[in-house]
Amino acid sequence: MELFNRTYTLILGIWACSTLTGQAQDLPDLLSNRAIAQANYLPDFSYAGYHFGEDPLPGLTEGEVLYATDFGVIPNDGRDDSKALQQAFSAAHEVPGPVTLQLPPGQIILSEVLYIERSHMVLRGSGSGANGTTIYCPRPMSYFADPPALSELREYLVELDKRQREPENNLDLPFSQYAWAGGVIWTRQPGVRTKAYLDKYDAEPVVLCKVLTGKRGTHQLTVTSSEKLKVGQVVQIEWYNTEGQKGSLIKALYGESPLKIGTHHWNYPTHPLVQQRALITRIAGNKVTIKDPLLMDIREAWAPTMVEWLHLEEVGIEHIRIAFPMAPNIAHHVEEGYNAIYLTRLFNGWVTDVKIENADSGILTEEIANVTVSDIETSGEKIAHYSVAMSGVYNVLVQRLRVRNVVRHPLSFNTFSTKSVYADCQVEVAPILDQHAGANHQNLFDNIRVNVSLNGADEYPLFAGGGAGYWKPAHGAYTTFWNIGVTFGDGFETTRVVTLNGMADGPMARLLGIYANRKIAVVYGPDAYIERVNSRISDIPSLYQYQLDMRTR
Known part of the structure; x- marks a missing residue:
């Protein structure tokens, strides 16, 4: 009760201050009504991100700068640069203080995993645009040597007979170890399990x-x-x-x-x-x-x-484009390993200004905390499994992610994800605000824009949740949706209300400011708190930013 009273008083204080200056805010009841707020707990999400959201991402970092070209990396020559990149990475790991490995503009060809296994290291490209750095990976990870770090996962998949079975498609294939793990750029703490399975x-x-x-x-x-x-x-x-x-x-x-x-x-x-x-x-x-x-x-x-908790700190990946060739879409969970970045065991790190094309998964995560992933774009013709996925994360902020390709789980909170945030993101095709079971709870979808094709239907499963039955329900308490804007591209020949649904077993969610360019109804179960349907909360576009401002002012 004492905590509630302090928080509630601070909210009212800010509201009163803005009123005195002629800037009264139209707060939803969950923030302004004491009885409603006390009955419906709302987590403070403002601690998500690099240095708890209080510090900007580093610009030009301190320490030594190594240039990949000094180790034999030659862009645009059509030859594989993996060995030269490995030498550059080895040298960067020997630098005693902070180090930045600078990649040149142009195309660099990579066919091995690049491991970042030290703190205070930045992998920096020359930009994600046309004149920047492109890391091109002509082969999937299934053609690489098996990573020893995934040996337990491989054993687990066999022992539990994990297979994608679709009799209607004459399909019965074993799960790939790369369905939710691995990446051609991989942060890891040496000697620590990537994830416990057995x-x-x-x-x-x-x-x-x-x-x-x-x-x-x-x-x-x-x-x-x-x-x-x-x-x-x-x-x-x-x-x-x-x-x-x-x-x-x-x-x-x-x-x-x-x-x-x-x-x-x-x-x-x-x-x-x-x-x-x-x-x-x-x-x-x-x-x-x-x-x-x-x-x-x-x-x-x-x-x-x-x-x-063993981990790396102050690791950054920035200003690059990672591209894969277009490859056949085999099946869900049978991905070959066109995975760009895998973040594990990282605290106070970042990935920013990265474009990823034709990936099975853009950025995968496991056991990270207070990491900011910002200004990411995924695209391509390939059907992807994940864009930027959150798994086993705590206080992670994914901000300004633009999903331009078809992704099975475009925004996804997976097993053990807590107090993490997708903010200011846009999903342009086949959107799902996925929660993937596994005791994931107290997460925030914040100021999200999605484009929906109804194809003649009067409902759309925007909140559909995946995950294995042994980890159900889809999520735990206090998952929050704030200012979710839906743009329907069809269906305007009828005035019928469109129902946004898809979540039957996620309890005690908070949904505020769900709106669209057609009249909508929201169905979410059980015990959901729903406010401001068909109305954007314009005075507070982002709950994350509002709570951060409230905490730090």
Whole structure:
């Protein structure tokens, strides 16, 4: 209650201040009505992004600059540059301080994975436009040597007999290891699993302390001992379902609605069900203050623990175009590995000004936090699996993504994604605001524009969610949609209302400012808070930016 009162008072203070200056804002009830706001929790999404959204992305970074041409990279000569690029990457990894590897303008040919395995490194091209840097990959990753980091995934796919079965299309093919992992540019922490799939490879986490008290939305925790902690350290807070199929942590995630809960929520009690990467800002005895608000309450039954989280920092990829040849579309989950960028184990990093053409997946992610991905464009004739996908992420901001190609999951929050944001994005064809199951919750679709072809229908599944049944429901509590603008390109011969639907099992969502160039109705279940349908919230175009301004002013 104390946190709510502080936040609510701050909102009213800003509103009152703007009123005095003649700039009164037309706030929705969820922000302006105390009773409604108290009954419908709205997360603070403003901590998403590089340095918690408080610092701009670096321009010209400090440190040594290496030029790829000094290592034998010759653009536009039609020859493979992989070996020269590997030498340049090796040299960059040996520089003791911050380093930028500068790529020349023109086309560079790449047929091997380039791993970034150190902090304070920037891979910079000469621009994503016609006169900039193009990394051209003539072959998919399925023709590369198998990455050792994906050996557990390969074993998992075989052991669980993961196959794409479509009898109506005479199709029965094994899943590809590149359906949701891998990229020709890949950030990774050496010696750390990319993602856990099989229990037999589990190792004991490095436990720093147990967490004793703390309330969702606050910043202070009480721990058993702060002896292994220090200010500036990034740790992972973990919550476990120790109570089985009807556990209270499951109820906290999904509420009281009678939803079908997938077996992964209780079959793996030694795996955390909820995770938060947290920056420690203050330690006083056994009182620990973290930078951003606590994701969940601290309860003894959830065995809350603070563990070591190994990661890279200050890694950037910028100003390049990554292109693949047009290749046959085989099937969903059978992608050959035309994947551009794979971000893993990264904190306070960025990808900006990147254009990606004919990819299976543009940018894939796993276990990253406080990363900004901005000014990205995906295009091409190939049917893609993902554009920029969020999986296992925390406080990640994807901003100004333009999806110009057909993508099965154009904007997607996947397993364990929390407190992350798609903002100011545009999906030009076959849009889906996908939530892909796996305890993903408290995420934001913010100020999104989509183009829809109805093809004679009076409804469109804009909110359709994917994911495996063992991880259902499609999402947990407090997923938020703010100012979602729909442009229909057809269907104007009728005045019938168009229904936007597709989500049957995502509980306690918040949908505000869903509007279109035709009258619409919104159907979203269960226990959704819906406000301002057919009306854009013009005074607050972006909830993320509004909350950031409110927090930092």
